[in-house]
Amino acid sequence: MAPKRQAASKKSPSPDADEKALDPTLAEHGDASDGEMAQPAKKRKTSAGSKSSKDDKKSGEYGGAPLNDDDGKTFNAKRNDWNPNPGKLPEDGKTPLDQLREELGKQKASEAKDGNVIWFMGMKSLRIEDNRGLAHASSLAKERGGHLIVVFFISPGDWKMHDRAPQRIDFVLRNLAEVQKQLQELNIPLVIHTQKKRTDIPKDMARFAKEWGATSVVGNIEYEVDECWRDIAVIKELSKSNVHVDFLEDVYVVPAGVLKTGQGNQYSVFSPWNRSWTAYLSSNLDLIEESPLPEANDASIRKKGGKLAPLFDSKVPSSVEGFECENVDYMKKLWPAGSHAARTVLDNFIKRKGGENGMDAPATGDCWDDVGPNAKESRIGRYGIGRNLVSENGSSRLSPYLSAGVISARACLRATMNLEKGKLKVGRSTGVEMWNTEVSFRDFYGHVLAAWPRVSMQRNYILKYEAVVWENNEEHFKRWCEGKTGYPLIDAGMRQLAHSSWQHNRARMACAMFLTKHLLCDWRWGERHYARHLIDSDLASNNAGWQWSASTGTDPQPYFRVFNPTSQSEKCDPNGEYIRHWLPELSGVKGNAIHEPFARLSRSEFEKLDYPKPIVEHKAARERALARFKQPGST
Numbered sequence: 001m002a003p004k005r006q007a008a009s010k011k012s013p014s015p016d017a018d019e020k021a022l023d024p025t026l027a028e029h030g031d032a033s034d035g036e037m038a039q040p041a042k043k044r045k046t047s048a049g050s051k052s053s054k055d056d057k058k059s060g061e062y063g064g065a066p067l068n069d070d071d072g073k074t075f076n077a078k079r080n081d082w083n084p085n086p087g088k089l090p091e092d093g094k095t096p097l098d099q100l101r102e103e104l105g106k107q108k109a110s111e112a113k114d115g116n117v118i119w120f121m122g123m124k125s126l127r128i129e130d131n132r133g134l135a136h137a138s139s140l141a142k143e144r145g146g147h148l149i150v151v152f153f154i155s156p157g158d159w160k161m162h163d164r165a166p167q168r169i170d171f172v173l174r175n176l177a178e179v180q181k182q183l184q185e186l187n188i189p190l191v192i193h194t195q196k197k198r199t200d201i202p203k204d205m206a207r208f209a210k211e212w213g214a215t216s217v218v219g220n221i222e223y224e225v226d227e228c229w230r231d232i233a234v235i236k237e238l239s240k241s242n243v244h245v246d247f248l249e250d251v252y253v254v255p256a257g258v259l260k261t262g263q264g265n266q267y268s269v270f271s272p273w274n275r276s277w278t279a280y281l282s283s284n285l286d287l288i289e290e291s292p293l294p295e296a297n298d299a300s301i302r303k304k305g306g307k308l309a310p311l312f313d314s315k316v317p318s319s320v321e322g323f324e325c326e327n328v329d330y331m332k333k334l335w336p337a338g339s340h341a342a343r344t345v346l347d348n349f350i351k352r353k354g355g356e357n358g359m360d361a362p363a364t365g366d367c368w369d370d371v372g373p374n375a376k377e378s379r380i381g382r383y384g385i386g387r388n389l390v391s392e393n394g395s396s397r398l399s400p401y402l403s404a405g406v407i408s409a410r411a412c413l414r415a416t417m418n419l420e421k422g423k424l425k426v427g428r429s430t431g432v433e434m435w436n437t438e439v440s441f442r443d444f445y446g447h448v449l450a451a452w453p454r455v456s457m458q459r460n461y462i463l464k465y466e467a468v469v470w471e472n473n474e475e476h477f478k479r480w481c482e483g484k485t486g487y488p489l490i491d492a493g494m495r496q497l498a499h500s501s502w503q504h505n506r507a508r509m510a511c512a513m514f515l516t517k518h519l520l521c522d523w524r525w526g527e528r529h530y531a532r533h534l535i536d537s538d539l540a541s542n543n544a545g546w547q548w549s550a551s552t553g554t555d556p557q558p559y560f561r562v563f564n565p566t567s568q569s570e571k572c573d574p575n576g577e578y579i580r581h582w583l584p585e586l587s588g589v590k591g592n593a594i595h596e597p598f599a600r601l602s603r604s605e606f607e608k609l610d611y612p613k614p615i616v617e618h619k620a621a622r623e624r625a626l627a628r629f630k631q632p633g634s635t
């Protein structure tokens, strides 16, 4: 496996045949049969077939993911605190989302004529604009002549369990502070409650409802299994005191379960799903309509001595123990908080000049020239090119805002419809079309997670790959995390992640594929590392990205797609600007040696760099991966 130095060649290697399409996320064909996914593999290798002896237990910072999946029942046992049927996988019956919807439907219609209303603000709903649940809560409060109260649970136990990055938590807190300011202007209190034990949330919610005279609690549905189970528990607990609960569809544009194949199943292939999504939305434009802002509470709520007045004293903390963010100022610069900032990010993606160096620039992108909405040279106008170039300001950088719900995906679609005479354009011909296609990926992966909840419990979508034997070499994993693999694009990507808590999509794909295919490290290790470092971490998209890269997911492209990290580097960073920016030790390397310094520089030139030689050799690593995937279980 030792990599060989090229004889000072300046020639680019020819790209692998399987890399012909620069954007393979769109190169799909419908060959995934649901039948293949029907049964869990009977005989799974211990710890998903890992060769490492240490991978079942946490072992230091880079320790393996908890792969306690041996008998297919005790999987992820630590999360059973929410599971109403501990020890059982969600697919043993209805999905948690089905169960939640059923539980909502079981409630008697609310007969309340008065009382206050609580809006249960979740981690994916950090805004007051265009928010389905909040708008509904506000209208209920008005109908009943009551007040609207907003509550947010700080739940470090949940955050630890969900591997939240300190930067993500910092972003949540900064956005909460913005939301609190906006709500205060409307005389609506935002109460921040720190929850010691996450399973106490339903009881505490019931206590608040009683204390504050609430007759309804409203939230937005979140599709992840823990969140569904939590919300089922909230409904059950509140029903004991006749408090009605509503959870509304808001996070995704089209609710999961609506779009079905001809056989009545959830789509597992993106392209036909995307056609169905576009057609459905085009004839149900109300799904994209904006929800009204919440109405102000009567000022009497703040009256001194009044029961609810003290709720306005609740403060958003600037940090939470266990999630201290070490680079708050830099995060504030890159990712300013608040829905106003999110709107600026979107507007500047639409009207500011593309083709500029986007690294280290604030997401708001005010620094680039205004060339007019959807102009050819605007960022959205040249999205088809720009989104594949890792050093450019080619993509919107909206992902942190979308995943925390600081802006709605509906608002993104509406903004593009304004550019297209009110039409929803989805496809591959223009920047707008391509961007909307990417925005739809977010819905697709949300639907996948809802239909196959095992993917959010560290299971493979394609179950036969649970037998794949991973190398799980901890030293290799550590070097990948640190950006020291000797493959410049991979290392630059990993340093970008560590530094800015965000990564360009092309870098995510290249780094994830490198870890899972070249290093044969379990995708769950990578998924967890990303969750712990990304500011935009979202279970559905992160998991799907990882399973796509590992060829264990819904993507019907077969396992033998293995990116060549060098040719990827030449395509996505042709001038090496991204690499030179993130790898200062290579900043002096000239020409195309930047993509492969070990092979393209002389030995003495290379040795001066303080840069490692490649950790594995591409061709041999590729062949090893192909063999492992061809026959899951083989070593």
Ligand SMILES: Cc1cc2nc3c(=O)[nH]c(=O)nc-3n(C[C@H](O)[C@H](O)[C@H](O)COP(=O)(O)OP(=O)(O)OC[C@H]3O[C@@H](n4cnc5c(N)ncnc54)[C@H](O)[C@@H]3O)c2cc1C
Pocket (backbone or CB within 6 Å): 025, 387, 395, 396, 397, 398, 399, 400, 402, 403, 438, 439, 440, 441, 442, 445, 503, 504, 505, 506, 508, 509, 512, 530, 534, 536, 537, 538, 539, 541, 542, 543, 544, 545, 546, 549
């Ligand atoms: C291994 C891996 C892990 C990923 N983890 C996450 C994650 O935790 N959170 C996350 O939001 N995205 C994730 N993605 C998807 C994608 O990389 C990011 O959404 C994108 O890079 C965000 O940049 P942007 O906002 O500039 O995107 P743009 O190109 O401007 O796209 C606009 C929006 O569309 C959505 N979107 C675009 N591409 C995808 C995609 N492939 N999957 C799902 N949604 C998409 C995002 O909400 C994005 O903000 C991951 C991809 C991979 C390969």
